[in-house]
Amino acid sequence: MLQEIVISGFGGQGVLSMGKILAYSGIMEEKEVSWFPAYGPEQRGGTANVTVIISDEAISSPVVNKYDIAIVLNQPSLDKFEEKVKPGGVLIYDGYGIHKKVQRKDINVYVVNAMDESMKMNNTKVFNMIILGGLLKISPMVELENVMKGLKKSLPERHHQLLPMNEQAILKGMEVVQLEQKAE
Numbered sequence: 001m002l003q004e005i006v007i008s009g010f011g012g013q014g015v016l017s018m019g020k021i022l023a024y025s026g027i028m029e030e031k032e033v034s035w036f037p038a039y040g041p042e043q044r045g046g047t048a049n050v051t052v053i054i055s056d057e058a059i060s061s062p063v064v065n066k067y068d069i070a071i072v073l074n075q076p077s078l079d080k081f082e083e084k085v086k087p088g089g090v091l092i093y094d095g096y097g098i099h100k101k102v103q104r105k106d107i108n109v110y111v112v113n114a115m116d117e118s119m120k121m122n123n124t125k126v127f128n129m130i131i132l133g134g135l136l137k138i139s140p141m142v143e144l145e146n147v148m149k150g151l152k153k154s155l156p157e158r159h160h161q162l163l164p165m166n167e168q169a170i171l172k173g174m175e176v177v178q179l180e181q182k183a184e
Helices: 015-028 075-084 114-120 124-138 144-154 157-176
Strands: 002-010 032-038 047-055 067-072 085-093 108-111 178-181
Touching: 002 015, 002 075, 015 032, 015 047, 015 124, 015 144, 047 075, 067 075, 067 124, 075 085, 085 124, 108 124, 114 124, 114 157, 124 144, 124 157, 144 157
Parallel strands: 002 067, 067 085, 085 108
Antiparallel strands: 002 047, 032 047, 108 178
């Protein structure tokens, strides 16, 4: 199993932490993992992204040109990464941040309305966990139990009381993810 994933959005949407949790989850399952963030002044308001590779075999390079899965959380991210998804791959987006439709017909496109769902949960901070839940429903590359262990490892201890709410958000994402377009 080899999954090359890019997660991209505005700084503050939890892009890097979502990638970190996914990477920790892979480590919990004794998989080979790479977590390669790309940000700068983007961290607060501009576009940030992270490449996560999870594999059963050694990873030769953290630098990836084409991805199995792209998660895009804003229009600039869709514009940048749509063409970098491998044919037959997966593109996941949140309907709130995308204004122009996905053009490619050779990839599987899913929508997770995470912003709407996080507002229903009265906590927009779980936005990224809802997206992560959608990803794990589409491609269950790691077990939920290990995601929770990874989340616990990445959250400061003073926030561990938020773990149950984050687990609810992941489960909500698994529930609400919808296939928008099947690859031809």
